[in-house]
Amino acid sequence: MTNIVFSISLKPIEQLFFVRDTAYGLFKVKMSLNSSTCLNQESHQKLKRNFECLKNSQQQTTSSLQDNPLQNLQLASWEVLEKAQKSGRSKCPRCGSSRMFYCYSCYVPVETVPSKEIPVVKLPLKIDIIKHPNETDGKSTAVHAKLLAPEDVTIYTYPCIPEYEEKRYEIALIFPGPNSISVKDIIIHLQKNVQKNVSCGNDDDPSAEPFLKKAKIETKEDRNLSEYKSNSRSEDTVLKKVIFIDSTWNQTNKIITDERLQGLLQIELKTRKTCFWRHQKGKPDTYLSTIEAIYYFLVDYHQEVLKESSKGQYDNLLFFFSFMYTLIKNAKNSAGKE
Numbered sequence: 001m002t003n004i005v006f007s008i009s010l011k012p013i014e015q016l017f018f019v020r021d022t023a024y025g026l027f028k029v030k031m032s033l034n035s036s037t038c039l040n041q042e043s044h045q046k047l048k049r050n051f052e053c054l055k056n057s058q059q060q061t062t063s064s065l066q067d068n069p070l071q072n073l074q075l076a077s078w079e080v081l082e083k084a085q086k087s088g089r090s091k092c093p094r095c096g097s098s099r100m101f102y103c104y105s106c107y108v109p110v111e112t113v114p115s116k117e118i119p120v121v122k123l124p125l126k127i128d129i130i131k132h133p134n135e136t137d138g139k140s141t142a143v144h145a146k147l148l149a150p151e152d153v154t155i156y157t158y159p160c161i162p163e164y165e166e167k168r169y170e171i172a173l174i175f176p177g178p179n180s181i182s183v184k185d186i187i188i189h190l191q192k193n194v195q196k197n198v199s200c201g202n203d204d205d206p207s208a209e210p211f212l213k214k215a216k217i218e219t220k221e222d223r224n225l226s227e228y229k230s231n232s233r234s235e236d237t238v239l240k241k242v243i244f245i246d247s248t249w250n251q252t253n254k255i256i257t258d259e260r261l262q263g264l265l266q267i268e269l270k271t272r273k274t275c276f277w278r279h280q281k282g283k284p285d286t287y288l289s290t291i292e293a294i295y296y297f298l299v300d301y302h303q304e305v306l307k308e309s310s311k312g313q314y315d316n317l318l319f320f321f322s323f324m325y326t327l328i329k330n331a332k333n334s335a336g337k338e
Contacts, residue, residue: 069275070322074312076119081323084112104137107146119316123152124306125239127294130255131157132247139278141291142246144320158255164264169193170240172265174293175256180268183300189265238305246290272296277328291321
């Protein structure tokens with residue numbers, strides 16, 4: 001019996017062998033063992049290359065975010081700031097001082113930065129910023145908040161600050177400490193205050209029977225408390241004002257121990273990391289600049305307390321901060337290349 005063997009080349013790495021067996025008049029199709037091995041190797045290499053590409057892409061994205069974590073902000077155009085930078089320092093329209101971008105004493109843009117080209121941010125609550133008298137105005141980011149949210153932000157210079165005692169249940173102080181809570185726990189804390197107020201209201205009424213004796217009857221106070229628990233946006237479960245301290249960390253003790261700030265709900269931002277170019281040595285990177293603290297608090301408050309998704313509505317609070325961060329970062333990179 002004679003076998004006639006012929007082949008057809010399909011690809012450089014594979015070849016089909018057609019063998020005719022003259023005894024049976026049948027065709028048998030075989031693939032070479034070497035070709036099969038090559039195919040397996042090619043598939044393995046292709047998967048490996050795809051994995052490496054995906055891994056590199058993820059690493060580049062992570063690296064990019066680490067290099068500039070502010071790059072995904074929805075900001076107004078920087079064109080007005082870029083023009084002002086090229087033209088140099090300009091006069092403050094109020095005091096006449098020479099400044100770059102804005103006057104940190106009068107809280108207004110300079111003449112080369114028209115107010116109409118500066119974004120305005122509307123906040124869900126009022127913000128008081130207490131500035132240490134020794135804090136250098138030109139280095140503070142507190143002025144950014146006043147420039148960008150002028151209707152909702154007030155800056156005080158210590159010790160000239162308001163009395164907060166009467167409305168302390170509506171106010172919170174943003175500052176780390178042993179008794180501080182996270183933003184997500186604000187509702188629970190305020191609901192406890194509501195419950196205390198309801199209980200105190202019953203105690204003050206001599207005609208009211210003890211709460212336990214009327215457990216099966218839904219009183220007006222019970223209904224109110226139930227509504228507070230079911231509605232996180234009740235007037236009594238949202239804050240009306242938040243206080244920030246604008247100072248170096250070494251200078252904060254004098255302000256934080258002031259009797260006018262005692263008894264206020266204290267909130268700490270524990271998960272955010274600063275991008276501030278003047279970060280103080282020896283302090284953790286979770287210690288934020290004033291404008292960063294304001295921005296991140298509002299983002300978390302919007303999601304955790306107001307129960308609404310953040311859509312970049314507070315991003316422009318970092319309008320000046322992000323621009324300056326980019327300028328300084330680019331300058332450092334250029335200096336490094338040289």
